[in-house]
Amino acid sequence: MIAGELGLTIDQALAFEKRHGARFDISYKPGLIYEHIDLNLDNPLLNVIRVRRALIHALDREVLNQQLFAGRQPVAHASVSPLDWVHTDEIRTYPYDPEAAARLLDEAGWNVMKGGLRHNQAGERLTLEIMTTAGNRTRELVEQVLQSQWREVGIDARIRNEPARVFFGETVRKRKFPHMAMFAWISSPESVPRTTLHSEEIPSEANNWAGQNNTGYKSAEMDGLIDAIETELDRDKRARLWHRLQRLYTEDLPVIPLYWRANPYVLPKWLKGLRPTGHQYTTTLWVEQWTRSDR
Numbered sequence: 001m002i003a004g005e006l007g008l009t010i011d012q013a014l015a016f017e018k019r020h021g022a023r024f025d026i027s028y029k030p031g032l033i034y035e036h037i038d039l040n041l042d043n044p045l046l047n048v049i050r051v052r053r054a055l056i057h058a059l060d061r062e063v064l065n066q067q068l069f070a071g072r073q074p075v076a077h078a079s080v081s082p083l084d085w086v087h088t089d090e091i092r093t094y095p096y097d098p099e100a101a102a103r104l105l106d107e108a109g110w111n112v113m114k115g116g117l118r119h120n121q122a123g124e125r126l127t128l129e130i131m132t133t134a135g136n137r138t139r140e141l142v143e144q145v146l147q148s149q150w151r152e153v154g155i156d157a158r159i160r161n162e163p164a165r166v167f168f169g170e171t172v173r174k175r176k177f178p179h180m181a182m183f184a185w186i187s188s189p190e191s192v193p194r195t196t197l198h199s200e201e202i203p204s205e206a207n208n209w210a211g212q213n214n215t216g217y218k219s220a221e222m223d224g225l226i227d228a229i230e231t232e233l234d235r236d237k238r239a240r241l242w243h244r245l246q247r248l249y250t251e252d253l254p255v256i257p258l259y260w261r262a263n264p265y266v267l268p269k270w271l272k273g274l275r276p277t278g279h280q281y282t283t284t285l286w287v288e289q290w291t292r293s294d295r
């Protein structure tokens with residue numbers, strides 16, 4: 001048995017399933033790990049909402065899921081997991097629509113095509129840099145797919161990766177990435193996103209790089225929602241606050257949501273009653289529900 005919360009990566013599990021799938025029950029449980037791209041909103045290119053929406057409309061994230069993950073890691077539309085009771089589907093979503101992406105880029109002033117790439121009237125090329133953790137095979141494959149899809153609408157995406165120690169310890173923490181940083185957040189159920197979305201949590205030299213609002217996102221309404229959620233005890237009222245938070249998140253689009261990372265479970269066929277959780281609790285907490293079947 002290999003528990004999903006402790007075990008294989010998705011590519012390792014898929015390879016294992018090809019070789020030994022007939023001998024084991026293998027399941028994939030999407031969990032609370034949220035793969036996404038932080039956008040540096042201080043950069044003039046990304047401070048334009050049309051450009052941010054064009055970036056996500058240009059991506060076929062379902063094809064990404066099917067090609068790289070055999071459909072095991074579902075597309076994320078916001079930062080709150082469908083496993084969380086405060087999740088809502090009543091949000092703005094961004095399906096793959098290259099025509100909409102092209103139209104938004106035209107409206108944003110990137111309407112001159114030269115050599116298949118977009119330029120503005122001043123002759124500047126629309127070039128964006130994406131960064132992630134060097135040596136992470138899955139993320140590097142994802143980057144290549146994103147780079148290819150963006151190029152189809154005329155966006156020149158450049159890949160520049162760093163070792164995790166440098167990427168997280170220096171570049172992301174001090175907001176040194178010029179355009180885009182791809183990584184994951186992991187949360188617990190109903191985890192208030194104060195450190196990642198509140199304007200007081202933007203890392204800077206003045207606060208000794210505290211906080212995790214790496215995008216530099218500033219919204220008085222978001223700040224108010226976060227403050228209210230932390231003090232609201234009424235369940236129904238808190239749910240409504242959470243729903244508005246998710247709608248605002250997808251309207252303002254400070255990040256590009258990618259997918260929910262799945263936890264692969266490899267179980268002997270005789271083991272019954274184990275239910276993959278998808279959250280941070282280990283499956284062994286419910287070991288009294290496990291049974292053995294000799295059939």
